[in-house]
Amino acid sequence: MRARRGMIIVERKGEKILEVSPSNISQIAILTRGAALSSALLRLLAKHKVDLVVYSGFGYPIAKLSSARGSGSIRLRKRQYKAQNEEAGAHLAKKFAWAKVINQKTILREAGKNRRDLNLSRNLLKLSKSISDIAGMIANIRGDSAENIRKEVMRLEAEAAEIYWQGFKMLLPDGIDFPGRRKRFESPEDPVNIMLNFCYGLLASEVWLAVDSSGLDPYAGFLHADSPRRPALVMDILEEFRQPIADRVVLRLTSSLKDPQSIIEGRRLKRDARFQVVKAFSNRLSETVTFSGRTLPLSSHIFLQPKRISEFILGRLSEYMPFTLR
Numbered sequence: 119m120r121a122r123r124g125m126i127i128v129e130r131k132g133e134k135i136l137e138v139s140p141s142n143i144s145q146i147a148i149l150t151r152g153a154a155l156s157s158a159l160l161r162l163l164a165k166h167k168v169d170l171v172v173y174s175g176f177g178y179p180i181a182k183l184s185s186a187r188g189s190g191s192i193r194l195r196k197r198q199y200k201a202q203n204e205e206a207g208a209h210l211a212k213k214f215a216w217a218k219v220i221n222q223k224t225i226l227r228e229a230g231k232n233r234r235d236l237n238l239s240r241n242l243l244k245l246s247k248s249i250s251d252i253a254g255m256i257a258n259i260r261g262d263s264a265e266n267i268r269k270e271v272m273r274l275e276a277e278a279a280e281i282y283w284q285g286f287k288m289l290l291p292d293g294i295d296f297p298g299r300r301k302r303f304e305s306p307e308d309p310v311n312i313m314l315n316f317c318y319g320l321l322a323s324e325v326w327l328a329v330d331s332s333g334l335d336p337y338a339g340f341l342h343a344d345s346p347r348r349p350a351l352v353m354d355i356l357e358e359f360r361q362p363i364a365d366r367v368v369l370r371l372t373s374s375l376k377d378p379q380s381i382i383e384g385r386r387l388k389r390d391a392r393f394q395v396v397k398a399f400s401n402r403l404s405e406t407v408t409f410s411g412r413t414l415p416l417s418s419h420i421f422l423q424p425k426r427i428s429e430f431i432l433g434r435l436s437e438y439m440p441f442t443l444r
Contacts, residue, residue: 119146119153119154119155119156119159120155120156120158120159121156121158121159121161121162124139124140124162125137125138125139125140126138126139126140126143126146126159126162126163140162140163140165140166140168141166143168144168144169144327145168145169145170145171145323145327146163146168146169146170146171147171147173147320147323147396148170148171148172148173149173149392149393149396150389150392155170160183163183164183169182169183169327169330170182170183171183171323173319173320173323174319179319179322179323179326182323182326191333193432194333194334194428194431194432195333195334195335195338197431197432198334198335198338198351198431199335199338201340201431202263202264202265202338202339202340202344203263203264203265204262204263205261205262205263206430206431207263207264207265207340208259208260208261208262208263208264208266208267208340209430209437209438210264210340210341210354210427210430210431210438211264211267211268211271211340211341211354212256212257212259212267212271213438213439213440214340214341214354214355214357214358214440215256215271215272215274215275215341215357216253216256216257216440217357217358217440217441217442218275218278218357218358218360218361219249219252219253219256219274219275219278220250220253220442220444221358221360221361221362221442221443222249222278222279222281222282222361223246223249223250223253224246224361224442224443224444225282225285225286225289225361225365225366226242226243226245226246226249226282226285226286227242227243227246229242229285229288229289230242230243230246231243238288241285241288242285242288242289245281245282245284245285246285248281249278249281249282252274252277252278252281253278255274256271256274256275259271259274264339264340264341265343268341268343271341272341279299283298283299286299286365286369289369290310290369290372291372291373291375293378294309294310294372294375294378295308295309295310295378296308296310296311297311299311299314301315302315302318302319305385306385307382307385308378309372309375309378309379309381309382310368310372310378312382312385312386312387313368313371313372313381313387313395314364314365314368316387316392316395317363317364317365317367317368317395317399318356318360318364320364320395320396320399321356321359321360321363321364321399322352322353322356324403324417324420325352325355325356325359325420326349326352328355328420328421328422328423328424329349329351329352329355329424331421331424332424332425332427332428333428334351334424334427334428335351336349336350336351336352337349337350337351338350338351339351339352339353339354340354341353341354341357342354351424351427355420355423355424355427358423358440358441358442359416359420359441361443362407362416362441362443363399363402363403363416364399366402367395367398367399367402370398371394371395371398381394402416403415403416403417403420404416404417407419407443409441409442409443410439419441420441423440423441426438426439
């Protein structure tokens, strides 16, 4: 990949396969080994503030090139750090977890209403109701800082997740192995968990870019504790979009798989499968949904959420509204 006369040129084995203006794109994702990039291209991307994200074979962003001209606001970030130890921080921590649980409920409830198998339908609706009850418990937690309520919120979130993944398994086609939710560090070997982790990595990158554009510090979170090893605020906002985007993509893909094991090698997706998942993920991002009175592509909703957080912690909004599909 190189730059020529202000254009991005993509070549394969010396043959040009794409020429595009940097003004028409917002991000370049490197998903394969052996990609070569010229220094002229890197300067062009920085000039036009086009982010370059390099992913591991498991779909997690491991490196990101952004313009040195940051968008951080000193006043905003000071308020962000202060809010962590105030009721505003507790409010945000609850809202992130509550949204995730509500979205889990929504997926199971919608599936339960649409299943012809009455027994399956009843089971899904029952699980959905149990998750809804937990959402109510999260909403009722009281605290004067994010740290003071974090443990209890995450305990309830884990209870909801255990119920949700039971229902999620019921939504998978017959013959697809799903031993329960396994995170990336647990090195899952089944195709469903591998696809889920890959999609969560793609989603993390989208959220990270949105946080960067807002001026917030991606490492100063509310639901997730601060850590130099992961961007806690990115992980916070990610919770709102796991089910509406990543989980739905995986459910769609599994319904079309003839031989699930054929898409993986070892503990990762094969090259062609990665591109198939990226395409499905991108298509989902472009789908429009209505939230907070605005009908926009999901990618735009991701972009707006950090800005709403900024407005809330600056005192311009009385409440933060997390993204949910209800």
